[in-house]
Amino acid sequence: MPPEPVASPLTGWIFTGELRTYQAEVLTRLPVGGRDPLHVVAPPGSGKTLLGLLLAARERHRTLVLAPTVTIRQQWVRTAVDLAPDARAVSDDPERIADLTALTYQALSVTGDGSPFDDLARVVWAEELVEAGRSDADAATWLAEFAIDNPAQYRSGIRRRTRRLRSQFARRNPAELARVLHPNAAALIDRLVAAGVRTVVLDECHHLLDHWALVVAYLAARIRETGVEPLLIGLTATLPSPDDETEYENYSQLLGEVDYEVPTPAVVKEGHLAPYRDFVLLTEPTPAEAGFIRRHEALLHSMIVDVLSTPDGISFLEEQLQPANGPPDEDPLARIDRALSADFALTRSCAVVLREVVPQHPLVAAIPQVLLDRCTTDDLLTVLVRFAQARLLADPSAANQWEHVRRSLADFGYLLTDRGLRRGRNPVETTLASSEAKDAAAVEILHRELASDDGERVRAVVVTDFVTHGNRRGADAAAGALRTFDALVADPVVAGLRPVLLTAQYLRVRADDAATLAAALADLLGVTVDIGDAAGATRDLRTSGAGSGRIVAAVSELIRRGEVRVLVGTRGLLGEGWDCPAVNTLIDLTAVATSSATQQLRGRTLRLDPGWPEKVAHNWSVACLIPADVALDDASEPDRLRRKHSHLWGLNADGDGRIVSGLAHALPSAAAQAFEAVLDKHPDASIRGVDDLLRAAWPARATTRAEWRIGEPYTSRERDEITVRQVAAAPLLRTTQVARADGATSAVGGALGVGLLLAVLAGQGLAVHPALGAALVAAGGALAAATTLLPLLGRTLRDRRHPAEVYRLAALVVARTLRDAGRIGPFDDTDIVAHVDDDRTRVRIELGGMPADRRVVTDAVEELFAAVRTPRFLLRIDRGAAGSTRLFERLADRLSPGRTLLPVPRAIARRRGDAEQFERHWRQAIGTCTLHELQGAQGLALLRVARSSEGRVDVARPRARVWG
Structure with a gap:
């Protein structure tokens, strides 16, 4: 039998204030009394606590709130007491279950x-x-x-x-x-169920990954045993990362899809979070670290070259480039063509590796230049792995060689198995992630902030992953908060900000500040604060009788007063749950790039500051890149930088006021182009050059606040965007092959029509003079052709005036093909729009619709316009046969581009039938085209042409999501 329900719990709970726009929309949109979970994503500071209480109150059931920390639990208690008619209706005591009981997840522990x-x-x-x-x-x-x-x-x-x-x-x-479950946890759950708890609010529900997901599942199952369906209300600032598919599945089983997401920009525009700007500072390894990286590069390169330059290795390269199953007298180039047809990507890698390993090999001269790009680290590893699997693993007598290669790669952070190569965190990645140059970058950032117009208001937090990290490669001290703090206090300018290091183990200050800050903390904590023994330029402060929560609160108060203006700590302590509204500058030195960690860190600076109503937050990311003059490729730092910013919304760095995600809100166009040049190892590129461009484009905080247009109406709408460079004429215009065929057909038809009419007239006794008849036949043909061709010419002129429409049609062709292939659901054509930038040099393609489908389409559109690499199919767009003399054809030919070859996106090219459907859609929507599979000599010739031109995707304006 179900327990007797408590009489109308939460019925009298009233909020007398004014709801924010998005809070009211959530309450309106989400149903009352439903059986499915309610899942809401909203940024820190957006009022999730109030929203969760109001969602629970309208259900009129006893409610349990689970929070990840005691601090957050107490926030729920305080807000609930303000709503409840009687404070006794709220409890945080597991022994006293009230109408609303707030506990921590840890209270329901597992074994x-x-x-x-x-x-x-x-x-x-x-x-x-x-x-x-x-x-x-x-x-x-x-x-x-x-x-x-x-x-x-x-x-x-x-x-x-x-x-x-x-x-x-x-x-x-x-x-x-x-x-x-622990017996105490099972007993507590029994009490909750017996007390009539029916609604469970899960704050920061991204914690429900493994342990807590099982506990909540058990609680929900126990409630169902009473004969009623529990309501789970999940609230979080960010979704967990789907990288761990199993844990993410646990989470999604409990809470399902997101029912409502409150975008951070909406909260800023309504004035409930501070406006903000994201910045990037790029640095390069210190000389000692650079020396280690160069040695690593040389050792890795030498190891691979040593293996592949053996007779067996060279034989493997020769066999890949010159397959034997052909005529004995076959030309070497023809053999390369067959190799390309069999495995294009591997053949290309073998070509550049052969040139690297044996540059004087006779076969190098026969390799088409179009294949001979820069030999990258990935090329070397790809060929080495294929060689090891094909020649060493398959041969029992080569077991020792296989082990040698496997162990050698393990030294560089790569795990070679019979399935292929798995990349771990190699020494170079670790060195870059924990580079000592990042500490110097933190000092530089603070210098720049202090030199700004609002420098006296700067209150900064520097966040690291660990107190200390084991990696010391190329560095004098291990990375982490301790090393970073030492770098800050050693700088005379930063030292004047009275920096404090706060971790679970340390409360460290400058020696010169120790007495002053010890006295201030003792006054706030009401306990004695001792100063540790002399230890260079810093001192450790020790407290007795004060817990870590009180110490964090006391240091936060010193920051509010301005007595401490820089705080150094770890993300474990200063991430989720830490609340210090006075902080307005974040320097992120962490290596994490998940959505939850990134957004939680940024949320620390966005709280409104009563002491500075015009507050603007600055959030800095620091990345350490391998210089362009070092041949080694390592994408870990730039990839991490991209991932971090892909989770974040911000003002477009080009200053047009648009709100975007991705690196576009941290790197202006010119800096983005210079950044890519460094990664591409361009000889003229430098990391310092990128930083110079970033400094030149650094806006004042007042400018940032004005660009946010706080208080103005907005539309909460999200879409993906691809920016392509526009050539002189739109490169996707309808071709004159169509015009020629239609014109010729119409001319013949018109001439026959006139001739038939003359014959009929002659039959009626109305003969026409032969010369006049011939002229009339010719005129009829010309008029018919003109009637057909003039609209085509008009359409060509129209498309030239409105090139964005052609790009929109291309994106529609991609979407329609993916829909036909079953890779996306139904979509509305109006979800795809295109705009020409004010300078008419770029076209922005915006794609709306359901997020999952939108990402699939955007990926494919980006690939369609990107630089040609190694596609399976190319779509050829011709301007028609040469030598045409017809006026309309020649005129249209001049208005349309020359040969254009576009890579068919991989999501479409997997099946030939889908690629052919893509071709049909293109013909119908845009114009004549031909589908070519890259095989043999013809494929190589087409590839040469395709790769001779750059991609249309604008590297200076990377792909982004757009909001508003």
């Missing part, structure tokens, strides 16, 4: 230090053994012995069952789940 799913898998395995005929005791004994006798097989069995359990844990019997 052990490992995954509860492993414990549950062992329970299931034991049950399987019992069903097979063993007793309970025998099953338990056999499993215990098996775990010791054959641990590998035991772990394999646990993993198999764990995977199955993870995919169905939310539907398992509550009694099974209870067996892996």
Whole structure:
């Protein structure tokens, strides 16, 4: 029997203030009394706590709020007391269940230090053994012995069952789940259910990945056993990363798809978060680190070259470039053509590697120049892995060589297996991520901030991953908060800001500030603060009787007063839950790039500051790049930089007031182009040159605030955007092949029509003079042709005046083909629009619609206009046969471009039928085209032409999402 319900809990809870626009929209849009979970994403400072309470109150059931920390739990209690008619209706005591009870997730703990799913898998395995005929005791004994006798097989069995359990844990019997919970947690859940809890609010619900997902699933299952359906309300500032598919599946099983997402720009525009700007500072490794990287580059290059320059390695390269299954007297170029047809990408890599390994090899001269790009690290690794798998792994006698290559690659952070190469965090990536140059960059950023018009208002937080990191490659001290703090206090300008280091283990200050700050903290904490023994330029402060939460609050108060203006700490302490509205400058030195970590960090600076109503936040990212003159390729830092900014909204760095995501809101066009030149190893590119461009484009905080246009009406709409460079004439115009065919057909038809009319007239006795008749026939043909060609010419002129429409049609062709292929759902043609920039040099293609489908289409459109690499199909767009003399054809020919070759996107090129459908859609919407598969000599010739021109995607304005 279900427990007796509490009489109308939360009914009298009233909010007397004014709801924000998006809060009111959430309450209006999300249904009351539904059976499905409610899932809301909103940034820090957007009023999630109030929104969650109002969503729960309208359900009129007893409610449990689960929060990740005690600090956040107390925020819920304070806000709930303000709404409740009686403060006794709110509790944070697990022994007193009230109308609304706020607890931490940790209160519902699970057993052990490992995954509860492993414990549950062992329970299931034991049950399987019992069903097979063993007793309970025998099953338990056999499993215990098996775990010791054959641990590998035991772990394999646990993993198999764990995977199955993870995919169905939310539907398992509550009694099974209870067996892996701590008895205290199970008893607390029983009390909650017995007290009539029906609504469960999950704050910062991105924590529901493994342990807590199982606990909440158990709580929900126990409520269902009473005969009612629980309502789960998930609130978070950011979704968890889908990188761990299993954990993400646990999360999505509980909360489903997002029902409403409040964009950060909406909260800023309504004046509830501070306007902000994102900046990037690029640096390069210190001389010692650069020396290590160069040695690493030389060692890796030497190791690969040594392996591939052996007779066996050269033989492998020759066989890849000159396959043997052909005529004995076959030309070397023809053999290369066949190799390209068999495996284009591998053949190209083998070509550049052969030139690198044996530059004087006779075959190098026969390789077409179009294939001989720069030999990258990826090319070397690709060929080495193929060689190792084909020649070493397959040959038992080469086992020692296979092990040598495998161990050698492991030294560089690569794991070679029979499936291929898996890339771990190699030493170069670790060196760049923890570079000492980033500490110097933090000092430089503070110098720039202090020199600005609002320099006296700067309150900065510098965040690292760890207190100290084990990596010391090329550095004197291990990376982390301690090393960063030492760099800050050593600078006389930054030292004047009274920097403080605060971590779980340290409260460190400058020696010159120790007495002053110790006294200030003692006054705030009401306890004695001791100064540690002398240790160079810094001192550690020690408190007794004050917990970490109180110390963090006291330091935050000193920041508010301006007595401390720089705080150094780790993301574990200064990330989620830390609240210091006075902080207006973030220097992010962390290596994390997940959505949750990135957005939580940025949320620290966006709180409104009562002491500065005109506050503008500056958020800095620091990346350490390998200089252009070092041949080694490592994309870890630029990729991390891109990932970080892909999760964030911000003002377009070009100053046009648009709100975009991606690097476009941190790098102006010129800087973005220079950044790509560094990554492409352009000889004239430099990291300092990129920084010079960024400094020149650095706007004042007042300019940033004005660009946000706070208080003005806005449309909360999101779409993806691709920017392409516009050539003199739109490169996708309808071709004159169509005009020629239609014109010729119309001319013949017109002439025959006139001739038939003359014949009829002659039959009626109305003969026409032969010369006049011939003139009339010719005139009829010309008039008919003109009637057909003039509209085509008009359309060509129109498309020339409005080139954006041609690009819009190209994007529509992509979307229609993907829809026909079943890769996206239905879409509205109006979701795709295109605009020409004011300077008429670029076209912006914007794609709306459902997020998942929109991303698929945007990926394909970007690939269509990107530089040609190694596609399976090319779409050829011709201007018609040469030598035409007809006036209309020649005129249209001049207005349309020459030969254009576009790569067919991979999502379409996987199946020939889809590629052919793409060609049909293109013909119908845009004009004549021909589909070519890259095979043999013809494919190589087309590739030469296609790769001779640059891609149309504008590298200076990277792909972005647009809001508003």
